[in-house]
């Protein structure tokens with residue numbers, strides 16, 4: 001019976017947003033893809049489905065703006081495609097963070113794992129500075145698109161950019177630095 005209610009098409013966008021916020025709250029996270037090509041949305045949906053989240057509601061307006069609400073019965077994921085803003089927004093609350101890792105730690109456009117994270121210049125540590133020198137980290141440049149958060153990931157291969165909210169938090173990268181340093185030392189010794 002539950003299946004029969006899958007993908008209810010709503011007339012009002014606000015009903016879908018309300019439904020998302022009706023799910024229990026938890027740590028909020030958001031991923032935003034900038035200037036996505038046509039293959040990104042199906043790819044995002046495939047990842048979400050692979051975690052056993054199913055589409056329960058959708059909405060589409062005349063301008064081709066689309067919203068999708070996925071749920072596993074306990075948590076919900078909101079996917080919104082805005083052609084006007086040139087972005088796809090993925091909002092989660094209370095998930096364990098694994099889906100977000102899958103969606104943000106590889107390029108969804110070209111599948112490359114050669115991606116680089118950007119951080120606020122003012123938040124850099126000494127280790128961060130060394131990582132920037134090594135090309136393993138970037139500083140956030142200027143970005144000005146109203147309604148779209150600053151991208152903090154970039155694919156080195158194709159230039160695709162995206163924002164991952166939880167990764168904007170300042171973190172200790174000394175383990176990453178040590179790993180990269182050991183790897184480059186090994187390469188030198190070979």
Ligand SMILES: [Zn+2]
Pocket residue numbers: 107108109110111112155156157158159160
């Ligand atoms: Zn790419």
